[in-house]
Amino acid sequence: MRAAQQGDALCYEQLLHGITPFIRNLTRRYCRNPQLAEDVVQDVLLTVHRIRHTWDPHRPFSPWLAAITARRGIDRIRRDSRIARHEVSDEGMLETFAAPAANNESGALQAAEAIEPLLAALPERQRLALEAVKIRGLSLAQAASESGQSVGALKVNVHRAVKALRALVGTVDKAEKD
């Protein structure tokens, strides 16, 4: 680490590879899901990189690294519990029609084809919000960071998009009946 602080890239790369198993082991205490745990490992590596100047060369390295890992692990637990508290996974949201018969595979395919031009008719921000949250199933936080919209704006846009889609579907149905 001392060499890394002086700008030795090769030593730094070896160090990061060397500490990754240690971080991974510690991370398992905070996160049982291996994929999410790997996210924390990467978060720790990024933090180590960002604050590498805070390690004092006269002090041991492991407690410094363990403290960063613990902090990031706790952050992850807090973030997950916050998402679990405020966001609900709605498995039924992709149902296109209320009648169960309409939700078979061919019906779903037809509905997906039918809805495409309606989605294209929505304003771009509403379409992006709806696709991210309701179709791709991203959490509000993920969708917000991906689309560059705030969580509040995202919720409003999803709501407006659903409302506009309902109106559009109603117009199409009426035209077909006529």
Added chain:
Amino acid sequence: MSERTTDELIGTLSQGLAPVRPLRPPVLRALLWLGTVTLVIGAGVSRWADFAIISARTADPRLALECAATLLTGITAVLAAFYLSLPDRTSLWRYAPIPPLLLWIATSGLGCLQYGGGLGPAGHRLGESSHCFIFIVLVSAPLALLLYAVLRRARPLEPLPVALSAALGVAALAAFVLQFFHPFDTTVVDLASHLAAVIVVVALAGLSRRLLS
């Protein structure tokens, strides 16, 4: 995310690695900051304070103890902020300013009982107390900005305790400086205004903790 992605991340981080200068020990950085502030504030105090009144007032052991406790609260809270800004230092530092803070409140409260109680209704009027409030807030603000600028270099992983400790430190130092321009004993309203000013500064620091990360 896969193992390969972590390896890729390591490769990206290692590329074009810039050298960094390790931070100096926290105690040294705290002393450097306190020394700079002492020079600046000392110049103002020596220019405008009435030392005859100060020396007469500090002859009272209670007031001398109150001043010492205020100063000690400021110093320990600033020192704690520097330690708490680093990831591998004990979080027990957040409790370090509490004993001198309690002594400061206790000695001020005793002063209120001795002086404010004897004043009758006059001891409960706002009077000069609003000036005390404004003084503490106005002196704390630039000190807090200066301290934030220095603490920010550590990019604390948990900014809230650092921000709160730093704010308590600057508010206590401002309250200590106030003693040089406070030629009367503390009344109940004075004590309340001092505490309110400290709470306002600490609350504002808590809200602005993101400036540290």
